[in-house]
Each structure stands twice: as C-alpha cells, then as structure tokens.
Amino acid sequence: MATTPWFSTSDSCWLRPQHVLPLLGHGPQVLGDGRLQTTIREELAAAAAEVAPGPGTTKPGEHALLLATHEDLALTHPGMAAAVEPALVGLGPEGYVTTTHAGTDLLTAADARGLLHGFYALLRDGLAVFDGSTRREEPTCPVRMVNQWDNLSADAPMGSVERGYSGDSIFYADGAVVQDRRRVKDYARLLASVGINALSLNNVNVHGPETRLMTDHVQDVADLARTFADHGIATYLSINYAAPIEIGGLGTADPLDPQVRQWWVQASEALFAQVPDLGGYLVKADSENRPGPFTYGRTHADGANMLAEALRPHGGTVFWRCFVYDCRQDWRDRRTDRARAAYDHFMPLDGEFADNVVLQVKNGPMDFQVREPVSPLLGGLERTNVVMELQIAQEYTGQQKHACYLAPQWKQVLDFDTRSADPRAPSGAAVRDVVAGRTFARPVAGVAAVSNIGDDVYWTGHPWAQANLYAYGRLAWDPASDPDDLLHRWSRLTYPDLPDVQRAVVDILAGSWLTYERYTSPLGVGWMVEPGHHYGPSIEGYEYSAWGTYHFADRDGVGVDRTVATGTGYTGQYREPWASVYESVDRCPDELLLFFHHVPYGHELASGRTVIQHIYDTHFQGVEEVQAMVARWEQVADQVDGALAERVSGRLAEQLRSAREWRDQVNTYFRRASGVDDARGRTIY
C-alpha cells in the first residue's frame, strides 16, 4: 500500500506512525487550506498509508475529531465556534485549545501554528485530553530555536557539521544545498512535533562558501525555508559580519559607515524578496577569530543595531551571540578570566540594543562543560532581549558515543533563580522566567540550542541522543517540565509496544548526565579534555593553551580562584545572594567548588569528603554506573531490531572503555600530584 515511507531514509525517532492510529480511528477532519493545515493532512495520510492496511482501522470512533482554526470553525460550525471562543481569549498564536462539543472532539486555535502544535500534542499524548474538559496550552518561551552548525561541504575547516557527531549535513554537500530534500522535510516534521519554531540554517562560523548562501544559493535557501515554514518554523541565516567586504566589494564592514549600512539594507531587501519565510540573522562576531565591530572600534550594539535596522522593514530579528572572549590568551596571565568575558562585554551595553535584536547567551560562562554555573549575564541584563543558548550536540559530554541525557542539566539551569537561593522565595527572575520573557517583560525571549543531528540513519549517532533533541523541544515549550517525565514520554513514544525496553532505557538514561560528570571532570573544574576534538581525557590538555581554560592543579591543590577577594573577581558579576554564596568557599556548592575556588586536596567538602577522596570516589563510581548501564541494556537488547541493538551495544562498549580511561587518567594524575592514596585502596595506576 505505502509508496512513500513514513520517514524517507531514516529512523522516525519518537514520531512513529502508530502514534497517529488513535486519531485515524476517529476519522479526523481538518478544516482550512492553509499551508499548515495541508501539512497536518499530509501527516495523517502518510501515517494511514503506513499503518492502516485494512479499511477497518480508520472506522470512526465514538466521537468525531475536528481540527480547525477558530476562523475556519466559525465558517462551518458557528455554534461550536461561539462556544469555544472564551477559551481562546488572550491565547497567543502558538497556543491551542482542546475541548469536546456536542459529540465532537475539537482541537482549535487562533492561528494555524497553534493548530499544528495541538496536532502533534495529540500524536504525543493521545486523545485522553478529550475528557469533557476544556484545556488551553501554549508555549512558555516565545523563541524555541535550533541552530545548525552545518557547512556547505565536508572539507570546511571543521567538516560537514562543526561539532557534529552524526554523519554529514542533511542540508549541504559538495558546496551546494542537497537536491534530495526528503530528509530535510523529515527533520522539519521532527522539530515541529516537539514544538520548535525557529531554525538557523548554517554554522555560526560563516566561511567563504557559506557567506554566499544569501546570494549564490538564495533560491535553495528559499526552498528550505518554505519547507520549515510549512511546519511552523521560521528560518534564520548565520551571516558573515564581513560580508560587505567579502561579497559586497566594500573596503570596510564598519557598522557606522553609511555604505556598509546601505549594503546590509539592500542585501536584506533582496534576500527577503526571495526568501519570504526568513526570520532574520544569527551572528557570531568578534569571536574565535571571526570578524566583528571591534575591528572598527565600534561596540556590539553598533554592530547588531545596524543589522536590526536592515531587518526591521521585513519584521526580521537579529540573534547576536555573546560568546565573545580572548581566544589568544597567554596562560601566564592569571588576571584575565574567560569566564568574565561575556558579562564584561555585554552588560555595559544593556539597553542599547534595538528591540529586534536578541542577545544569545550560553547557559554558562565558558562553553558547554558538563557542569558550569549559570551565566551571570542571564540574571544581569534588564533592558535587552535574551535567549539562552544550550548545546544538544554532546561536544563535551561524550559526543554521542556516550549515553548522556542532558535535560536534567538544562533543567537545573532553567530553575536557577538569579536573585534568590531560596526555592521557597522565588524572585520571579529564575532563568525559566527570563527565557519566558516574564522578567522585565522583554518583547523577545526564549532558548536556542545547537543541533545534534546529521545524515546518520538514527539522526543522532547514538540512538538515545534523540532523547536530548526531544527533551530540548519540550523544555523549550515548557521549562517547568520534569526531565524524568519527559524521558518516560520519549521512551514510550520511541519504543512503542516494548515496555521492557522503555523501562530499561529510562533506567539507563535518567542519571546518565551525573554519571558522565562523575567519571570525567570533577567539581566544576571542566576542560580536562583532548584539545581540538574534545573527546576523551587530557588532564593538562588545555592547561597551557591560549583558550583561557585552566585548572591550575599543582602538588598542593586545584581549582580557579574566581573570588573578588583574592581571585579574578568573577563572582562579583552575580546578583546577590549568589555573589556572596559563590565568593565563600564554605557556602559554594560542592559541584562548583573548583570553578570558583582553588583549594587544597585535603579541603573538606560539604559532603564531608576531602576533594581528593571525592575525585577518587566519583571516578570509581562513574565507571561502576556505566557497567550497570551496560548490564541493564543487555537484559533487553534482544527485544529490538539487530541494527539498533548493535548500534547501542557498540556505543555502550565505547562508553565503558572511555569511562575507564577517564577514571584512570584522572585518578593517576591527581594521585601523582597530591601524593594521597585512595582511602579505600582501589587500583590507581
């Protein structure tokens, strides 16, 4: 029956066609002929072709099922429309309402975007929502973005996908946009199905070929953007700040130069004329050797506002990354602290950015380490649009060879209250409030995250890394979500009809982030990875580098003194009470101690253990936990298809090997440095 498979060439992840069965069983009717309604109809038809071999399957259930915007509903079902209207009052364009009216289960929304979100909610959660009550649902974060770090060809400086661990780009190959767009469409469906509403199409490091996406490849970009717009997703381009020079033929990219400003106005006009579904630009400027306004003695507000001015006529937005630091630091210079950089650069500009500029701030002050404090800039900015940047790609967390479910990390960040350490006295300035736009009522707020997908058949290298993409979308939709609950939901959707597997995968993944932390980098110190590719341990790999990433371990102790009193003063960037909490070696949470303080190996943690014994204990424990993960998987591996079992088992074996390597290198390094034996006499080489 099915001529087009449900997913063109890949695993369908959590979007299994059987999840459409309950809807099909009710003979769903979709009103309206907008592009998103068409998408819903296509999804239904494709699923029906895949999972409904006999006509009986599509027999209508007890209730009819109707999906319509309120406007379309009013045309054909005015009574129903009038009845549901109160529930729609004040609901945003991405919200939706479920209700039951006179024997009809109704999904409705003010805008087709809400309808699409509601449709995918029915796929995820089934029809139990139609229990007689009326429910409103809408996203918490206005911006829920994914950033592709894809390059136009595999011979780009960092390969097909920078920090990509899942094969090559699904968008580009050999210097051009791929012609077979089926995989792109499947990706749009996956993103839409978890509520993503924005996507940047190319790597933030925009090299020569990618600079020309806005010119030479503009028709292909338009086509990609149309596919994503059909799924409720706005498309952004990462642009090269030096484009006026590189493709404009100008002698400068000075943001205050009238010719440069005019060039961006005209380039944006031409671009929007041909790519009507464009959302705007994403910019990495003055960062890791990329060009930017500093070259011309201008501020980042000057730079961003110039682009904002060019985008304003088209309703476009500038996402401007705050990942600006000195990547040519001298390790001998103990006063410069990379952790300070984003705040030092951007805090003085608070209030100077146009209202269609959004600062994109990494969750932590460094770069996606397994454990970092929350960036003080997130709590600092009061008069500037902000999105927080996360990394779904597991650059520093096992590169999708290791199972590491990251939602608990993200949740900790979202729950961090930038102005209160007392969970019973929330200040309304938790990160989840900031990214919701609630704190200081920012017009634009939200989250962005670096994608973890590629042309791998499982999308994400490790099949379980799909959970991170899923959970990111759902946390972006509702930062109050519980990571464990999301994990259960993802597992149930991904392994339907395999309850043993569902439970095993949840058991394995639930604590996997903490397990990863245990066998790698202790107490927030970070960066003990192989330079360059960032996989595997190298305790001193970044210790004498130019990247501002040091742990200062010596025979007496370890950690970075970032206090105001005796260190780099970084703790002073936090609002109270955190400035005081982090400043104090006694009040600083154990898990961040070495991020904020340099302490002797014998220093006693809040846990009662010494630092050195904590290092030994956690590293032994981490490996034991990976061994348990392997054993747990072996109990159910034979229940899944052979290719999946082999992929997962192979990755788990590598995780165990790597975890042991981490354990032994870290323990040996600190044993050699401290001279302290393990209190439990375990083997340290």
Add this chain to the structure above:
Amino acid sequence: MATTPWFSTSDSCWLRPQHVLPLLGHGPQVLGDGRLQTTIREELAAAAAEVAPGPGTTKPGEHALLLATHEDLALTHPGMAAAVEPALVGLGPEGYVTTTHAGTDLLTAADARGLLHGFYALLRDGLAVFDGSTRREEPTCPVRMVNQWDNLSADAPMGSVERGYSGDSIFYADGAVVQDRRRVKDYARLLASVGINALSLNNVNVHGPETRLMTDHVQDVADLARTFADHGIATYLSINYAAPIEIGGLGTADPLDPQVRQWWVQASEALFAQVPDLGGYLVKADSENRPGPFTYGRTHADGANMLAEALRPHGGTVFWRCFVYDCRQDWRDRRTDRARAAYDHFMPLDGEFADNVVLQVKNGPMDFQVREPVSPLLGGLERTNVVMELQIAQEYTGQQKHACYLAPQWKQVLDFDTRSADPRAPSGAAVRDVVAGRTFARPVAGVAAVSNIGDDVYWTGHPWAQANLYAYGRLAWDPASDPDDLLHRWSRLTYPDLPDVQRAVVDILAGSWLTYERYTSPLGVGWMVEPGHHYGPSIEGYEYSAWGTYHFADRDGVGVDRTVATGTGYTGQYREPWASVYESVDRCPDELLLFFHHVPYGHELASGRTVIQHIYDTHFQGVEEVQAMVARWEQVADQVDGALAERVSGRLAEQLRSAREWRDQVNTYFRRASGVDDARGRTIY
C-alpha cells in the same frame, strides 16, 4: 650569456658556481665518456656559463688540470698512469687520488664514482691539495644513504612529505612523479657534492598510491634513478610488505608461502629490467600499523630474506628497518618499555639474515629525540649487516623553524664506544667503527638519514638547516670529521665573500643543538612535545598515550627507571661497561639521567646541582642563548640579500617565541609538581 641557471629554481646552497672558478682557471680536461664524466663536464660548463663572463677567466693557470679514471688515463697518458698506479692499489671504487705529475695536476680513480667524489672535493676544498704530494681519499662508510619520506600527493595521510618542513615533495605531486625534473637533478648534484651514494625515493610508510610506484610509475622511477645514477647515487624503493596482496592479488603476504616468494621474484625481475639503476628495497614492516611478517607468525629474518632472495640475481640489497615496537601500549602497563623493543625483536635473529640484508637501526632506542642513549642494538649485533639511521629532518628538534645544527649530536653517537667507556682504550667497536664495517667485518655497513628537503626555495625551510644536510654527507664520508670544522667549511662555501656572515653563522650554529636541548627536554627524558605534529611543548602530551613515551613525573620526582634492578631492564641490553654505568644512578651521565632513572627532584647531579635546579637553570639559559643568537644575527643580517635576511630573521623570532614557551611551560610544570622555588628567584609563572 647563461641560458640555464646554475640551479634551476632554487638556492644553490653550498654548491655556489664560484667554487668552480679555480678549476676553470686551469682549463680542466676530463677524459672518458662515461655518464659520470659527462656529469662532471656538465657541471664545469654550467658553472662557466654562470660565473665566467669574459674569456680571460678560463685562461689556463700554471698547471694543467686533468681528471680521468686510471683506465682512461692509461690510454692517453701511459707514463702518468704508471706513475700513479701504486697510489691506487687497494683503493675502493669510491676512492680517488690527487697528485701532480710533470706539470699536470691529476685527479684519478679506479672508478668514475671516485672521480666524481674527487671532483666535488676540488669544488669544496679548492686546488691546494695539489701541493706536490700524492693523497688518497675514500669514504669510511660504504653506505651513505638519504631516505626521502615523500608521498605521491599532498593529501596522503601525512601530507606531501611525512615530517617534511620545507614545502612539498620535489619528486611527486597530485599522485604522479613530477614532469619537470630540473629540481630533482639539482638535488642529485647537491647529494653527490657531499658524497651521498644511495637514495630511497619514497616514504617508508608505503600507502596505496606509493605501492604502485613499482608498477604504474615504473618508467618515471627509472628516469629518476637514471638521474641519480648519473651522480653516483643508487636508488632504492620503499616497498609495501603487503604488495603481494595489494597489487599482486594474492591472499597472503606470508614470506614462507611459495606463491608470495615467487611474486617477489617476478616483481623484482620486472622492476630491475626496467630500472637498471635500482639498488634495492627499503622496508618498514610490522611498525606503526604497517604490515609485516608478524601477521603470519614469521620472523623478520623470514621476511627480509625472502626479499633478499628476490633481489640477489640483480645485485640488490634489502634495507630492513628495526623501528618495531608496540604503538598501542597501555600507559598503565609499567613493564613494557618501548626502548627495549628493537633489541628484543632483532638481537635474537643475529646471524639469520642473508648477506644482502641490512638492518637499519635508529641511532637511539626511541625516535630521534634531542638526546637519547645510543641504541644497544648497534653494539649488539655481530653477524648482521647494519646501517645506522639518523634524522636530518628536525622532527623533534625545531622542525626547521629553529636553528639546530645536529652534527654534534651525530658525532657523539658515532664516537660512542659500545664496549668501552674509556676514550684512551678504544675497543674498535665505536659506532663509527660499526658503520664503517670495521667491527666484525660486515660486507655492508654505513648510515642512512631522513632527508630534510622539499620544494622550498632554500630546500630546507630554515636556510641554515642546509648545514645539517651538508654535515650529514661529510660525516657519512668520514665519521672522524669534526662538526665544528664541517660547520666552518659549510659556512664558507655557503656565504662566499661574506666573512662576517660566515663567522656569525658559525657562532650561532655551533652550540645550537645544546641550546635546543636546554630550553626543551631536560636530562634525556624526551617526549614533552605536542602529540601528533611534535612541535612545541606539551609536558604531559604523551604521558597517557599509547606510544610508550612517558616521563612519570609526579610530586616527588621524574624519569623512567630502566634499570635491571628495579626497572624495565633496558640497561641490561648494553654491553659492559655501559650496562653497569647506566644501571648506576651515580655513574649514569647527567644528560641521560632521566632516561635511565626515576629520581627525586632534589637528587644531586654530577654537576653538583639538583635535578629541579638544573631544569630551571638550563631553561633560563637556553632562552638567553637564543636571545644571543638573535642579536648575533642582527649584526650581519643586512649583508645578505633581503629575502634571505627576512627568512632567517623570521625563523629566529619564532625560535625565540617558542623557546620562551618551552621555558615557561617546563618551569611552571615542574614548579607546580615539585613545589621547589628557583634558587635564583627568576620568574616562573
């Protein structure tokens, strides 16, 4: 006048055309029409075109100058031939005689090869040799080989030239032998001019494309070999041990398999039929992931002898490298010692190799570190042909960015007496005796060295790295040469008419190897380099690697215990007295202490300093010496042409930067580890 320049596209190094002027002034006559005599005539003509604008320059001097083999001489000058005959008795085919007979200065030899060597000696040393006496000169080492590590294309795993620091290969580009062979011929002239008599044409790591040099590219190989043979140099091919599988279509490369043996016989027959100037094969087997006889449970004698059998009908020789060790070692394994590997593998096979097999043994047991002990295999083997392998390419000694004159290092190795520590009681088994074939009267002996040249206009990246190529050739000819004397001679030849520059360059280079040692790796410990590319410091870069390269530094001490009593037992591979000398922490020479012993930082050296203070002192001193080098060069830099001055000054600036980085990283690392302050209170970061 000159239509063909003296050197086609490059610097002519020490072979300046003006060195031919004294000969031209005597109207030299070359007898005979052999290929080498033709080469001599071409050199004279080319130089004449370059440096002799007027006819007066070629006016005959007081004496006529005659160059002829004894055979040719006898045909036309029977009296002179009879007179000189006694001087030729017992002289080898590469030897030559200079004498004066009845107003004619005569260079003669039994073979044209000797004549060519004598010709270049006259260029190097002038005509003062014709002082009325009769002199015999012949090379000490029968084999004086250069190994190219060149690949067929720049996208080979290690680039155009593996460990090449001087641009791309002059032999190959884009998967083929280059068509413009002018540069190749110039290289042949340079090598011949210092006495080299053998060259291997391609990288010892023979990948797919290079495996086909013996088939697809055989006519080009023949052409290259002809060019070198015209300069007295035999050409060797590095072969792929798995060639019977990869290009022969067999299922095995087992050396005892009759089909495999037959394949090599036939392949060699075909090859020698088309490349009559071939000398034989160079083989890297069972080394760093290359194939070899171990795959089939055979010994290296089995492998080498199979090839020897195939080469014997053609008079060919197999050079078989002894660089065989476990490159997948577990750093946790303290019993395995890479330093032991060559001896452990090859010593038990002494006497089992065919007489046209030569074992090629690196000078030290590890891999061309700035300081290593002499390989015990060189003193061990008694019934096997041996050549010692050196590295002219500065892989671990500054990569031709740093000025580092290596002849003093090589000289130390050559002077090492494998059976005596008393210079007044030489045993006749010094390395210079071994490579001369004097010890145990080996039929083949000599030296081989990895080339340092590429298509750079100065050949060697750093123009002063030319001195290493020159000195290698001259030391190979006569290991008794004094490195300082060779340096003076090279400098005078390279910078004729610039005596200030000559002196400055000698001042800078004479001690540059020891300077390099001072600011890099202390007391023989080695390996504190960036993994992979091996440039710049990384104190722990190889400490947890699979390469068998560790220093075991901890808070208490540093070094590798290789004693029999408590360590890996490596010292036991030496003959007495060295086994006892190295075994004893008190008798072991300071400069090798950490190679043989793990000692506390407070250990007192023979010099009276502690280990830790030695580390600090030498690192400060090394940088000061580089500063002095820079200052010395600045005194004369304006006397050379601008391009040369710029190249040298740029490299010196990088050397100074790098030396400071070495100093600071090493000092900081050991300060952190030891907790000991510098006794002189200098800055340690």
